[in-house]
Amino acid sequence: MSKEEKKSKNHNGILSKLTHGLTASIYEGCDCRSTYEESRGVGISIVDLNKSFDGNPVLKGINLEIAAGEIFSIIGPSGTGKSVLLKHIVKLEKPDSGRILIDGQDIYAPAKERSSRDFRYSMVFQSSALFNSLTVGENVGLWLREKRVCIETRIRRIIREKLRLVGLEGKEDLMTSELSGGMKKRVAIARSLAMNPDLILYDEPTAELDPVTSDELARVIMNLKEKVNLTTIIVSHDLNFALYLSDRVAMISDGQIVEIGTPAEIKASTNPTVRNFIYTTTKGIKGE
């Protein structure tokens, strides 16, 4: 078998899948793992997901299909289970019942029943969740260094690239305490992007941001959609932000999905819960 054939076989085989998910990350001495450079959107199926806290049901039989490469928003009032649903997708919470399949793989199946993860995901937290003891650059490069994905010079290049993508070029050496709320959010996005994720999740990305910064953030997410092939899930109660960005939107209320559709369909929905949410969110000018 020639070298090229071997390479091609590896690329399509289990090894390629494993190294794409970087489940077996070890330093290989190359400039960068080839599979790190690629990212692909992943499809997500949520089947009959239920979760209670202290007997209080938070998610009640959630069913969702999110297509690969899609920007999908989950909207709804505060305290209806949006963030809990997001945490289930990244395995920070365990469901009482139900399944979540990413690219057809049940992420909660016992380890021996599923193959190693072959996708990368990252999450941008509501509070940004930056590590205060690290600089901006160290925050962005943390995953790359911990997983030893690349050599140090390449890691520094990636950090610069990702910070440029979110409009924070040259801010590598700042401490996170020196950043504004909007800048922190953008660093958190850059940190997530450093993984070249196949799936990125945003938890209330516009919370605590002024309208101008929210708009900038929307542009960053739209840019990413154009440049990188990844699936995006946004949880927000900022209706305008969600409708502007998303390919499809789901509305969650009282732990249940009450409506799914394109932004236009959601706006035209006759569902009273959706209409109530839309018209209490965008009030317009009093008296107009």
Added chain:
Amino acid sequence: MFERVGRKILAISQTTGEMLALLAETVYYFKEAPRNLPSIFRQMAEVGVETFPIAVLMALFVGMVLALQTGLELALYGTQEAIGAIVGLSMVKELGPVMTSLLVAGRVGSSMAAEVGAMEVYEEIDALKTLEINPVRYLAMPRLLACLRAVPALAVFAVMVGILAGGLVSAVNPQISVPWNVYYDNMIRVLSYKEIFKGLLKATVFGGIVAHVGCYVGFKTSGGARGIGRSTTRAVVLSFVLIFIADYFLTRLML
């Protein structure tokens, strides 16, 4: 009442189980120590270098008080020459390791609980998990290893300073008036390598307790700024209690 006692017993059993599980996981990640050396050294600097001045100050006065009180009592019976042995043994076997560990628990253990607790409250631990970085390996392992190394080192300095301070008081105080060479000879006669090893072993175990409790309490933090404050206090109290319990059992075992 029975229900309350039962609940308390269940809570203690749960805490003990969780602490043991965390300890096992932290020890498991010792194998990853070489790739976490910068973090371990940073923690060692925080535990060792930054606690050093206050540890020395504490040891200085502990040694002086010990020599003064014991020396004056011994002088009543004309046996003050034995003061070197008493101060030496007390500092090496008990006061050096215990006082240093209590100091580290108050200064470092509380800050570990606050730091890890703040990370828990502000979703940084969740962020670590989504970055596929195990929080126990990233946070607890370097802290435990750092304390296991730095606390005995601090105890060595504390013991040396305490002994020197005791010698100084013994020589200078006119009622005790034991010259340095008599003080030193008496001390050397009773201090064996075995005693020094016992003291170091105690300091190592106590250092481990401080780091482990700080991390465990930090990981269990919830409830915002108030929760962080509660964790800080809880870490100090729990460390103190466990240090005293461990001190008794170690002393009993090494008799």
